[in-house]
Amino acid sequence: MESISSTGRQRRSRTLLRSVIALGLVLGLTHSVKREDFKTCSQSGFCTRNRAYADSAREAGGEWKSPFVLDQDSIHINPDKPGVLKATLVNTQETAKGLRGELGLEVHLLDNEAARIRITEQDPVWPRYDGVAETVLVKSYDLTSTLQTHRDTSNGVVSFQYGTKMQNTLKITAEPFRIEFLVNGTPTVLLNDQGLLRFERLRKKDEQAEQAEQAEGLTNQEAGSEEIKIEKTDLERKLEEKMWEESFKEHTDSKPRGPESIGLDISFAGMNHVYGIPEHATSMSLKATRGPGAPYSDPYRLYNLDVFEYEIDNPMALYGSIPFMLGHSKNSTAAVFWMNAAETWVDVEKPAEEPSSSGVLSWFKGKKGPGSLTSTKTHWISEAGVLDLFVFLGPTHKDIFRQYSSLVGTTALPQSFAIAYHQCRWNYNNQKDVAEVDAGFDKHDIPYDVLWLDIEHTNGKRYFTWDDNKFPNPADMQKSLAFKNRKMVTIIDPHIKMDSDYHVSKEAKELDIFIKNKDGKSDFDGWCWPGSSQWIDFYNPKARDWWASNFAYDRYVGSTKDLFTWNDMNEPSVFNGPEITIPKDVLHYGDMEHRSVHNLYGTMFHSATAEGLRSRNATHQRPFVLSRAFFAGSQRYGAIWTGDNFATWEHLGAASPMLLTIGLSGLPFSGADVGGFFGNPDPELLTRWYQAGIYYPFFRAHAHLDSKRREPWLFGEPYTSQIREAVRTRYAYLPFWYTLFYETSIDGAPIIRPMFTEFPDDEATFGMDDQYLVGSALLVKPVTQAGVTKSQVYFAGSEKWYDIKTYAAEQGPSAYKEVDSPADKIPVYQRAGTIVTKRERPRRSSKAMERDPFTLVVALDSQGHAKGRLYLDDGESYAYEQGAFILREFEVAQTTTKAAAGQRVLSSKDLTRTAPNYREQTSNQYARSLGDLRVERVVFVGLSQPISKVSVVEKAAGAAAAERVVENVQCDEVSSAAGKHFVCTIKDPRVLVREDWEILF
Incomplete structure (x- = not known):
């Protein structure tokens, strides 16, 4: 889109903007998402084209065959690197038309028993973005040294047997091209089994026009004296929709490099449950988006967006994206990581014992009875980049978490205060308000560790500044909190107010480190909280270093070592942009289109902020940074939360599956705003949310600007005592929590875990997301409905479970039991066979407990x-x-x-x-x-x-x-x-x- 002139924007009143936005948020308390602000698949050209391709395959049934063939003469296995295969894939449909149809294939077999599949266009007209690994992977990996290779030229199959026990087999079939992963001889993960591999070859627009003319029969080619008319098929017409310029509402994406999407089907053989691909407000076990009776009609979308009033039970994109999916059955467990940071859509289909086009899935046909094997088919579609896929075969969940985290990194071990209780709202009004809230916790004997300030603490939404009227002595304010061993967090967003007198804006302009418009010359400017704003280009190394330097105490005046940071709005959110975010055709450092890296922008911002906090002290104190946007790798920099939820029972219920999914996907340090961001919870809902929230890895209460004040003591008794007891329970278990954070920093295992990860053979747990485990020791069942005093809890296994308050025992084997859940507690049980460490002396903060x-x-x-x-x-x-x-x-x-x-x-x-x-x-x-x-x-x-x-x-x-x-x-x-x-x-x-x-x- 063309940006609105800065002078035109500056004529708009910041006060009016804030009023309009605030009014919209208040009116939105009916929590009706403005769906028209966000695309569906049918409004996304590349999603529509790839889905049409899949529909054509479905309609053709057994007649469909992938056009891709492996050129067997091109296969090369380097004897010095036997874990790497390189070859050429040929698109026979394109070569038949005289077009370039070659793709490069690489297969890497890793020493951690994972496999990497890379497919990219050979000699493209424009360079495809291939830099995600530089940001996401923590280190170069080693190739496997235990490998057996077998090649059968008669049927075009190359197979590799690998793994510590040689239990894994990778089989590549040449025609039609297909890759199968088998564990102990059983098919597990299948690539291109449905024949949906697709690469939109980069081309110049004049070349596209010439091809269109040929397709319409407007050439001079003749047969005898008659002109040959080449009629387009319905599929061909669908595959040409919105290939170049594409409009949505009043915005136009110029797409100067044309179409470049990629697609691939991935089947989880024998598994009817798949999990992952956050962030979505839906069940943990992903629902189908394709096939008879599918609950959703749109694919799951991965595209970081600022979605006000997000709905429950919806595959719409939200604030973060992690393209990781895990499949599970009684017989096998496997996962994939689709390493692509562009907009991505994922279809999920769960057929009942249906043979596939290739016949591989028909291996499962006829298996009946308990544990009957079905398969889940998924279709992954990304707008740009290369196909870069990791496959993890386990065989256990712990193996998969270890394999995945060895590539993308584990959770950074936080400071101990960060896993305690955080108190926040938009906004605490001034220094006096901060002091009164802090004193209120002491008066009512409720511990807390961190008090937060939102955007109103700044001088006119200029980050790294303070409003001198509201917060005249910020350093003294922090020291008063620190005297009680407490911390403060302030918000710092990525949009920089356009103001030549604002030192951050002025320096960034002089350094030329703002994101550019599509012309590559002028700085992009859009509209956010400060009004006219510009966005730092964190792909520029100079920008990252400069951003980190802003956290030095002499630059962030008024900050101390007890001040930490909250990164919000970093999808990035642009109020007047397409889908309330930045246009895809703006440019980053190195002439890189934003469309290729959109989902990574928030992580780059998060990373630079964490480095700033780490380097501001000579002792390199561990940082704490909360981020709203996230991608694979965000766990290395800090915590995230699930965004702007509502004060409703439905949103309380949705928090558990959302957090479980995020944790399964490699980001354990996450939470949901206790009490709900929008709206006004009644005392019962607020109390129940605290009782659930103490079992979130990140535990913060937060509220919207127009919500009524709801500090924990404001509803009076019995609610104050009930909330106090809940918060004190969190503090009592802090040694247990800190040990879990240490363990996940080593092995990547989630902190709060779905039941099936500890009971992988119990099918009743596979879709269970209303109760979960903290580590392997505590079973938690939040109360998520009003007026509930009895709960149905599933006690898995044959061992006993002990109520953590009364020590009363419950026992399966693997059965639901009705248990008491009175107003002052939710069901929480310690698993037999475990030892949990606690500190039971009530204190005002976690630091005050460290010698207890x-x-x-x-x-x-x-x-x-x-x-x-x-x-x-x-x-x-x-x-x-x-x-x-x-x-x-x-x-x-x-x-x-x-x-x-x-x-x-x-x-x-x-x-x-x-x-x-x-x-x-x-x-x-x-x-x-x-x-x-x-x-x-x-x-x-x-x-x-x-x-x-x-x-x-x-x-x-x-x-x-x-x-x-x-x-x-x-x-x-x-x-x-x-x-x-x-x-x-x-x-x-x-x-x-x-x-x-x-x-x-």
């Missing part, structure tokens, strides 16, 4: 076993990367000595030196600094009889083991539907956290 002793809750399984871990470091620096941490493993097992026959032992063992991130030190100063930090209480749950005797064996380094008797033991009998058991508490066993010891009982 621990409680171990030991939930014994039917064999009398249990296990758990505790990770500790200083909670703020990077010293842990040099080994300054402790990792303890607690375990209950039977004693093996004759002298202690019949006893069990709870042991504490040091795992620090065996941790993957351990670095050798002369002495672990952090561990030494813990001094006499101790375990003050051990609670054994699930005992068949009371404990009669307890003794402790201490194993302090350099000292002989010494045994002593512990007298202070209290046991209580607990009865429930699952039978009676005993809960015994050992008080003050006088064991230190940093030392090895055993408790015999």
